Amino acid sequence: MEVAILVISFIILLGLGVPIAWSIGLSSIFTMLVSIPAIPAFTTVAHRMASGLDSFSLLTIPFFILAGQIMNRGGIARRLIAFARTLVGSLPGGLAHVNIVAAMMFGAIAGSAVAAASAIGSFMTDEMEKEGFSKEFAAAVNITSSTTGLVIPPSNVLIVYSLASGGVSIAALFLAGYVPGILTGLFLMIMATIWAKRNGHKVGKRSTFKEVWTTFWSAFPSLLLLVVIIGGIVAGIFTATEASAVAVLYCLLLTYVYKELKLSELPNVLLGSVGTTAIVMLLIGTSMSMSWIMAYENIPQNITEILLSFSDSKIVVLLIINLILLFVGVFMDMTPAVLIFTPIFLPVVTALGMDLTHFGIIMVLNLTIGLCTPPVGSVLFVGVGIAGTTIQKVIKPLMPLFLAMLVALMLITYIPELSLWLPRIFGL
Numbered sequence: 001m002e003v004a005i006l007v008i009s010f011i012i013l014l015g016l017g018v019p020i021a022w023s024i025g026l027s028s029i030f031t032m033l034v035s036i037p038a039i040p041a042f043t044t045v046a047h048r049m050a051s052g053l054d055s056f057s058l059l060t061i062p063f064f065i066l067a068g069q070i071m072n073r074g075g076i077a078r079r080l081i082a083f084a085r086t087l088v089g090s091l092p093g094g095l096a097h098v099n100i101v102a103a104m105m106f107g108a109i110a111g112s113a114v115a116a117a118s119a120i121g122s123f124m125t126d127e128m129e130k131e132g133f134s135k136e137f138a139a140a141v142n143i144t145s146s147t148t149g150l151v152i153p154p155s156n157v158l159i160v161y162s163l164a165s166g167g168v169s170i171a172a173l174f175l176a177g178y179v180p181g182i183l184t185g186l187f188l189m190i191m192a193t194i195w196a197k198r199n200g201h202k203v204g205k206r207s208t209f210k211e212v213w214t215t216f217w218s219a220f221p222s223l224l225l226l227v228v229i230i231g232g233i234v235a236g237i238f239t240a241t242e243a244s245a246v247a248v249l250y251c252l253l254l255t256y257v258y259k260e261l262k263l264s265e266l267p268n269v270l271l272g273s274v275g276t277t278a279i280v281m282l283l284i285g286t287s288m289s290m291s292w293i294m295a296y297e298n299i300p301q302n303i304t305e306i307l308l309s310f311s312d313s314k315i316v317v318l319l320i321i322n323l324i325l326l327f328v329g330v331f332m333d334m335t336p337a338v339l340i341f342t343p344i345f346l347p348v349v350t351a352l353g354m355d356l357t358h359f360g361i362i363m364v365l366n367l368t369i370g371l372c373t374p375p376v377g378s379v380l381f382v383g384v385g386i387a388g389t390t391i392q393k394v395i396k397p398l399m400p401l402f403l404a405m406l407v408a409l410m411l412i413t414y415i416p417e418l419s420l421w422l423p424r425i426f427g428l
Contacts, residue, residue: 006031006293020336021279025049025286028293045289052288053281056241057170060159061280063244066273068110070251070261076222077119080105083219086207088189095131096192099124099138100145104185107149109225111156113371113379116146121386137195139387140397143379144405145188147368150334151361152181154229154247157334159240160284161360164291164342170240171233172357172428176419180361180412187404195400221257225250234426280335287339295343304347314352318413321345322366329370333378337367354416361419365412369405372398 009030013023025045032041081102088097099120107116121142128138150157153174162170228250229243238246255261261269294300307317328337342363349359371379374391384391412418 005034006290006297014331020333021282021286024283024290024336024340028286028289031293048289048292049285052292053285055163057159057163058281058284060170060241060244061156062273062277063241063248064111064154064156064159065276065280066270067244067247067251068112068115069269069273069276070248070255071106071110071115071222076109076219076254076258077102077106077123079215079219079222080109081120081123083212083215086212086215091189092193092196095124095128095133096137096141096196097189099128099141100185100188100192103142103145104148104152104181105219105223107146108152108154108181109149109222111149111154113146113150113368114382116149117142117379117382118386120146121383125387134397135387135389136393137397139383139389139394140401141188141192142387143372143383143394143398144401145185146379146383147371148181148185148188150368150371151177151184151365153177153226154240154243155364156280157338157364157367158360160335160338161342161364163284164339165346165356165360168356168360169423169428171426172423173360174230174233174240175423175426175428176357176361177364178422179418180365180408183412183418184365184405184408187408188401191400191404195397221254225254234428283333283335284339287336290340291343294340300344300347303344304351307348308351314354315414317348317352318354318362321348322362322409322413325363325366326369329367330373330377332370334364334367334371337370338363355420357423358416358419362409362413365409369402369409372402 006027010023010027013026014020018026028045028048029041032044036044081098084098084101084105085094088094088101091097102124103116103120106120107113110116110119121139124142125135125138128141129135149155155174155177158173158177159170162168162173225247229247232238232246233240233243307320310320311317325337325341328341332340345359345363346356349356371377374380380391380394384394387394
């Protein structure tokens with residue numbers, strides 16, 4: 001009875017256009033009202049929201065959000081695009097590859113797919129059109145490649161998964177994200193090459209060593225952030241939370257060096273990061289209350305029994321989980337999806353003897369695909385808006401790129417070493 005109320009009320013609220021954080025919180029309250037009086041129900045949900053946010057590791061999120069906001073305004077995108085152009089601009093469909101590589105680098109540094117789609121897309125869409133690419137294909141490349149930065153560390157979503165899973169090592173998750181994120185980008189580049197050759201796009205000019213070195217040196221201070229953050233965490237110099245604060249200080253220093261962010265603009269940057277942080281924290285709080293209710297109703301255990309009753313084969317069960325997550329990602333944003341479905345699927349993958357770090361990478365990579373799909377794909381809407389086109393026109397060039405992302409997802413799902421070999425090298 002309670003399970004049906006939770007699911008049905010949540011779906012109805014979403015269908016009515018209620019923001020997802022409020023939909024999660026209200027459906028949790030409705031479910032509690034069935035079994036206990038109003039005052040204890042409201043108190044329980046409020047308590048679970050507060051306790052869900054009472055985590056030191058969550059301090060990482062506002063710091064990384066602020067670092068991303070500073071970087072988005074600091075002239076970093078232009079330098080990364082110039083460096084990417086010298087690296088891959090001479091490949092067939094060169095500017096498509098430049099878009100992908102630049103979005104991967106910027107997304108990883110800023111930790112935001114939306115920021116990457118906005119910053120890189122605003123530069124690359126016009127440039128690709130000048131080279132004969134359609135604006136729809138330019139938008140499709142920008143949209144899909146921007147999501148790779150959510151797997152390549154530092155990543156706020158991986159931190160959220162660490163919280164939802166009960167403490168999987170953030171350092172291990174960060175290291176585990178490198179190969180899957182880069183592999184996904186490579187598959188997107190392969191698909192872009194096929195598209196370019198079929199449509200007769202010319203090959204770009206090969207850059208000289210001097211040009212590569214000059215653009216690399218210009219982008220080096222930005223790229224160094226990844227070394228500082230991940231290197232510091234792995235070496236034990238600071239924790240992930242402390243690393244996020246270091247990232248903010250480094251980004252402020254970087255903007256001083258680049259001189260592209262005025263002091264008068266800093267208050268707006270701070271306000272923007274506060275607004276984003278408030279939304280994320282509300283999602284986390286309400287999602288944690290829903291997760292507690294589901295645990296109280298034994299939903300994870302029941303789903304484990306159902307899935308394992310279909311088959312005890314890891315291949316089959318993981319395929320089912322991936323299909324469910326792909327469906328969920330179409331209708332739900334990443335943060336609440338990770339918080340709600342991690343406790344549901346964790347008993348299943350644990351029963352299968354699966355490494356929880358590997359599963360975290362699968363879940364995050366899977367849900368990034370949902371950011372590129374209607375009706376709630378935030379990166380899709382940003383990419384389409386920047387390109388000045390429509391979702392209907394972008395769908396066709398998106399399909400082969402979706403296929404590339406799905407192939408990467410399947411490889412990462414069924415070849416655990418792609419995710420785990422790097423953490424194991426560092427003993428994590």
